[in-house]
Amino acid sequence: MxxxxxxxxxxxxxxxxxxxxxxxxxxxxxxxxxxxxxxxxxxxxxxxxxxxxxxxxxxxxxxxxxxxxxxxxxxxxxxxxxxxxxxxxxxxxxxxxxxxxxxxxxGYEPAKMNNEFPDDYSFLYGHDRPFAPSLADTNTGEAFDAQSLGGSEGCGTSGCHQEIFEEWQVSAHRYSAMDVGFQKVQSVMAQQNGPESTRYCGGCHDCHDPISLFSGSKNIYTAEDDLTNLIGYQEGISCLACHAIKETDIKGNANYVVAQPKRYMFETMEGDYAKTISDFLIRSYPRYHVESLQRKLFKSPEFCAGCHKQFIDEEINQVGWVQLQSTAKSI
Ligand code: HEC
Ligand code: HEC
Ligand code: HEC
Structure with a gap:
């Protein structure tokens, strides 16, 4: 035929x-x-x-x-x-x-992100600098829900970044908020200069980290408080605390901008089913995941310098500019 x-x-x-x-x-x-x-x-x-x-x-x-x-x-x-x-x-x-x-x-209800400062948030340095004296900022100038930079464990339990997760889990970055020495120094500072002053530490490590800083829940906890469930405290500099940084400045003192990563469906929901589905979605359409979390900036030493270069100035010590640690000396 x-x-x-x-x-x-x-x-x-x-x-x-x-x-x-x-x-x-x-x-x-x-x-x-x-x-x-x-x-x-x-x-x-x-x-x-x-x-x-x-x-x-x-x-x-x-x-x-x-x-x-x-x-x-x-x-x-x-x-x-x-x-x-x-x-x-x-x-x-x-x-x-x-x-x-x-x-x-x-039938799907996305987990709501609460991107508002708490009612009792103190804007001591003005509304345009809510995180001051830290130089860190969000791309919207608003607070980020505490969940937005958390969830590091999921990157490991998905099986996708298990090795990176295990390395991070025992790293100084992960312990940057839990660090006993840090907690001690910070609480003395809070008592002497007021809790807002410790936001200075928040951009880099903190009582709980960058996460609590951006969510506006930066309070000082006493030794009796149970911190074990607080995202920021447990995760310190979480995977997203670094991977959400979108631009940085060589000045140091956490002079960087974080953008709230848009999550996949089910990603911020609790439970094994939600986790299985969101892992499936990320793996079947990884393009967005990679595009939103990988930046050229990460290849440069300036990225690390944002936190590994530190100074205090008049705003903090009422005297004048003093250079503190600068691991990234040549930058
Ligand atoms: C510019 C970012 C930055 C700021 C702001 C900052 N730190 Fe740090 N901090 C670091 C880095 C980076 C290290 C690790 C230095 C190293 O070991 O090379 C560190 C280390 C420390 C350590 C030693 C931890 C240990 O166990 O070895 C303490 C304690 C500490 N910081 C307390 C504070 C306190 C309290 C504040 C706020 C007053 C603060 N830091 C503000 C970046 C910062
Ligand atoms: C201190 C900041 C920081 C933290 C915390 C961090 N990363 Fe990264 N990550 C980077 C930088 C910088 C690069 C780019 C390295 C390069 O390209 O040479 C990177 C690269 C990656 C890559 C690219 C693949 C590769 O092997 O190069 C993956 C995947 C990744 N990170 C996952 C994670 C996960 C998962 C966590 C948490 C468990 C995490 N990162 C925590 C800074 C960080
Ligand atoms: C968001 C802020 C931040 C960024 C970005 C960052 N770090 Fe850190 N880093 C810290 C803090 C805070 C500590 C100290 C934690 C502690 O000991 O309490 C630290 C500690 C370290 C340590 C351990 C130092 C020691 O003496 O034990 C190393 C190594 C390190 N960082 C390397 C890097 C590298 C490399 C990059 C860039 C890829 C980077 N960091 C980016 C905040 C940051």
Whole structure:
């Protein structure tokens, strides 16, 4: 039999559908059970999806034109009938699947981020410098929900960054808030100069870290308080405390700007199911995850200097500028 262009586009569409379905299943498998999807299968899946559109649209449109032109012929009647039955079936299945997705989406309630300063927050240095005397700032100038920079453990338990997580877990960065020496010095400072003064420490480590600084919950806790559940205290300089930094300045004293990372669906929700789904989503669409958390800035020593260079000036000591530690001397 002679191959018509209807048949040719039809067969090609069929082959491409199989390729798109298989690559989709492989990607789904990889996102569920492995830590990474393969770049090649991802590419095959995307290309085959667009190729399917490129062949299927001419295939169906040309058939519709053919049927319309031949609508008066008797021989075409059963074919048109079969086609419309096929179309109906396909539409019904598509509508059911779509309704299922709509149902899932409408049932999803994103965890609310509370990006407001607490009512009793003290703006001692003015409303335009809520985190002063630290030079750290948020990109909105507003507070960030305490959760926004937390959740380091999840990066490790997902299996994706286990090694980095284990290294971080025992690092000075992780202990920067729990550090006993630090807590001691800070509480003396709070007593002598008022709790706001300790925001100075907050951009770099703190009683609980950068996290509590930006969430506006920077209070001084006494030895009797139970700090074990506080995100900031436990995580110190968390993964996101560094990875959310978007620009920095060589001046030091935490003169950097953090941007609140937009999270994936379910990422900030409690529970094993939510965690499994959000890990799946991150791994099946890692592009956004990488784009939002990796920056050129991280390759430069200036990035570290933001916190590893420190001074005090008149605002803090009422006397004048004194250079403190500067690990990044040459910068
Ligand atoms: C500019 C960022 C920055 C600021 C602001 C800052 N620190 Fe630090 N701090 C560091 C760094 C970095 C280290 C680690 C230095 C090293 O070991 O090279 C450190 C180390 C320390 C240590 C020693 C920890 C140990 O166990 O070895 C103490 C204590 C400490 N800081 C207390 C404070 C207090 C209290 C404040 C607020 C008054 C403060 N720091 C403000 C960056 C900062
Ligand atoms: C002190 C700041 C800091 C902290 C804390 C931090 N990172 Fe990073 N991270 C960096 C910098 C800087 C780079 C870039 C290194 C480079 O490109 O050479 C990086 C790179 C990465 C990369 C890129 C891949 C690689 O191996 O180069 C991943 C993934 C990563 N970090 C995950 C994490 C996770 C997970 C945590 C928490 C457990 C974490 N980071 C904590 C600063 C930090
Ligand atoms: C958000 C602020 C911040 C950033 C950014 C940062 N650090 Fe730190 N770093 C600290 C603080 C605070 C400490 C001290 C914690 C403590 O001991 O209490 C520290 C401690 C360290 C230590 C341990 C020092 C010691 O004597 O034990 C090393 C090493 C270190 N940082 C390296 C880096 C490198 C490399 C980078 C850049 C990739 C970097 N840090 C970026 C705040 C920061």
């Amino acid at each position: 002679k191959m018509s262009h209807f048949m040719l586009t039809g067969y090609i569409s069929m082959i491409i559908t199989v390729i798109a379905a298989i690559s989709g299943l492989i990607l789904a498998y990889q996102a569920v059970f492995l830590t990474k999807i393969s770049h090649t299968w991802d590419l095959i899946h995307i290309v085959s999806t667009f190729a399917l559109i490129a062949f299927l649209v001419p295939h169906t449109v040309l058939i519709m034109i053919r049927d319309y032109q031949a609508r008066k012929t008797v021989a075409i009647k059963p074919i048109i009938k079969a086609e419309s039955q096929y179309l109906q079936g396909t539409l019904i299945i598509a509508v059911i699947l779509f309704a299922f997705v709509v149902l899932l989406v409408s």
